[in-house]
Amino acid sequence: MKVCACVKVVPRAEAPLRLDLTTFRLDRTVASEVSPVDEFAIEEALLLRDALGGDVVAVSMTPESGVEALRHALALGADRAIAISDPLLEGSDLVVTARVLARVLQRESPDLVLFGSGAIDAGGAMLWSAVGELLGLPVVSGVRSVGVDDGRIRATRQTAGDEIELDAPIPSVVGLSGSVNAPHYPSFRDIVQARKKEIATITLEDLRLGPEASSAAARTRVLSVSPRPPSEREPEVIEDGAGAADWLFRGLEGRGLLPGAVR
Numbered sequence: 281m282k283v284c285a286c287v288k289v290v291p292r293a294e295a296p297l298r299l300d301l302t303t304f305r306l307d308r309t310v311a312s313e314v315s316p317v318d319e320f321a322i323e324e325a326l327l328l329r330d331a332l333g334g335d336v337v338a339v340s341m342t343p344e345s346g347v348e349a350l351r352h353a354l355a356l357g358a359d360r361a362i363a364i365s366d367p368l369l370e371g372s373d374l375v376v377t378a379r380v381l382a383r384v385l386q387r388e389s390p391d392l393v394l395f396g397s398g399a400i401d402a403g404g405a406m407l408w409s410a411v412g413e414l415l416g417l418p419v420v421s422g423v424r425s426v427g428v429d430d431g432r433i434r435a436t437r438q439t440a441g442d443e444i445e446l447d448a449p450i451p452s453v454v455g456l457s458g459s460v461n462a463p464h465y466p467s468f469r470d471i472v473q474a475r476k477k478e479i480a481t482i483t484l485e486d487l488r489l490g491p492e493a494s495s496a497a498a499r500t501r502v503l504s505v506s507p508r509p510p511s512e513r514e515p516e517v518i519e520d521g522a523g524a525a526d527w528l529f530r531g532l533e534g535r536g537l538l539p540g541a542v543r
């Protein structure tokens with residue numbers, strides 16, 4: 281079973297999100313990391329590999345400054361990583377990113393393509409659909425558990441009220457929810473071994489892609505990024521021992537979040 285886990289390299293959580301006002305692009309020169317939600321995709325790929333054998337390949341389209349961050353995916357256990365890195369891709373949008381990832385995935389020809397639940401810096405949560413469309417593959421999204429049975433994938437999706445069971449052929453594209461598993465921490469040994477693993481860095485030319493897959497083909501531009509305005513409602517502080525449990529209960533009940541039988 282060959283599983284490709286698509287991961288985005290994003291500015292580290294503690295780095296300020298800064299917009300370059302000349303290019304209208306997010307400043308990606310700050311320290312970066314594999315998007316924490318994409319660790320779920322790596323972890324799920326590893327669980328499938330442990331159960332069924334095979335390979336896990338981490339795939340990322342990232343600026344050159346982000347390539348080394350993929351070492352983390354290797355430390356978590358991915359067998360190898362592919363970084364698509366090309367100055368012509370700076371300022372790409374969803375359409376361009378999907379075209380580039382689809383080409384790499386076509387070449388890799390995996391049994392399963394896993395995506396995290398959404399990039400933490402942009403949060404479009406659309407990429408798996410666009411990639412699935414370009415590859416002509418089924419897409420299963422919002423997945424809370426995934427397994428393989430009789431040559432097909434079995435997945436569950438949790439909605440507000442139900443759990444839905446889904447079945448799709450192999451190969452398929454799977455978008456995971458943020459509660460699919462609990463990613464492990466790599467050990468010191470894993471981190472050292474990751475230094476010996478391969479990160480293949482490839483360009484648009486290597487993929488035989490032309491201007492239609494460069495940022496020049498992007499149809500959207502980010503015009504500004506600003507911090508979320510502070511909430512207009514002041515937080516209410518309830519000290520423990522001063523009726524906090526009762527306050528919480530009434531609050532949940534008042535919002536209809538408790539079934540009637542609880543009391």
Ligand SMILES: Cc1cc2nc3c(=O)[nH]c(=O)nc-3n(C[C@H](O)[C@H](O)[C@H](O)COP(=O)(O)OP(=O)(O)OC[C@H]3O[C@@H](n4cnc5c(N)ncnc54)[C@H](O)[C@@H]3O)c2cc1C
Nearest residue numbers: 286287288341373374377396398399402403404405406407
């Ligand atoms: C603040 C901001 C706003 C943006 N708004 C838009 C917009 O409105 N429209 C638009 O077209 N573009 C937009 N972009 C650009 C956009 O971030 C990228 O083009 C991206 O690929 C589109 O998906 P996403 O980041 O929203 O990822 P999502 O669709 O949220 O990502 C879902 C999953 O896809 C995978 N993934 C995401 N990016 C990559 C990658 N580079 N390599 C490998 N796997 C990946 C991960 O598994 C991730 O969990 C924006 C960028 C920023 C910084």
